[in-house]
């Protein structure tokens with residue numbers, strides 16, 4: 001009797017294990033399919049961008065609407081495309097020539113961005129310390145010792161990220177990845193997140209007038225106040241800027257503004273950021289990529 005019960009128990013255990021293995025196989029298959037779909041969608045997005053008019057890029061263009069497919073059985077793919085050049089190019093703070101040095105114009109522009117976003121302007125010194133090769137902090141800056149001290153008092157002060165090495169000290173070289181800005185010392189998590197969303201290192205170094213937020217537009221000149229920034233932003237949504245000269249037609253645009261901002265502004269995108277989410281039988285695969293127009297469409301960042 002005991003033997004029969006034991007045999008039955010083993011039988012049930014084996015059957016359950018078999019079922020679990022089946023389920024695991026099914027999920028693994030669905031995950032694999034989702035991954036393939038996401039990669040395929042990236043190819044479609046590349047074609048879409050390749051076919052776009054490259055003389056200017058503005059809200060309302062085909063790319064800005066993204067892509068989406070859905071089949072009856074719950075298979076779904078969504079692609080969201082944004083202009084990387086809508087963000088402030090934080091890598092311009094530190095020039096690459098002559099072994100690297102601070103670009104004073106870019107620093108002034110970054111400070112205008114911080115002020116427009118209501119973020120501590122001292123973050124500018126922290127960002128310069130992040131780039132400069134030495135470990136001597138600026139008066140309002142932060143080097144390795146500041147980060148170590150902050151980590152001691154609050155182990156969660158440096159937000160962990162999964163896809164890059166931990167950034168718990170300054171890199172002491174120019175910004176390479178957009179998310180480095182989220183790790184600058186002295187920012188509250190909410191502030192770090194907002195700054196992280198407003199900057200890039202992959203947009204090609206210029207800001208697209210057509211897609212930038214009013215805050216990013218204000219970084220371009222001290223003569224672009226909140227009102228003018230809103231005017232420029234609203235105009236880009238009605239009639240895209242086809243050249244920088246179109247800026248002169250915006251009401252309130254001061255004389256010489258076009259020439260002043262020309263080194264840091266453009267009307268087209270330097271790169272696009274694509275977020276893809278594919279769902280197959282409840283399993284999800286995500287791809288984030290940054291695509292640049294070059295000879296063809298080059299992938300300059302890829303994560304899945």
Ligand SMILES: [Ca+2]
Nearest residue numbers: 129132133134
């Ligand atoms: Ca440094």
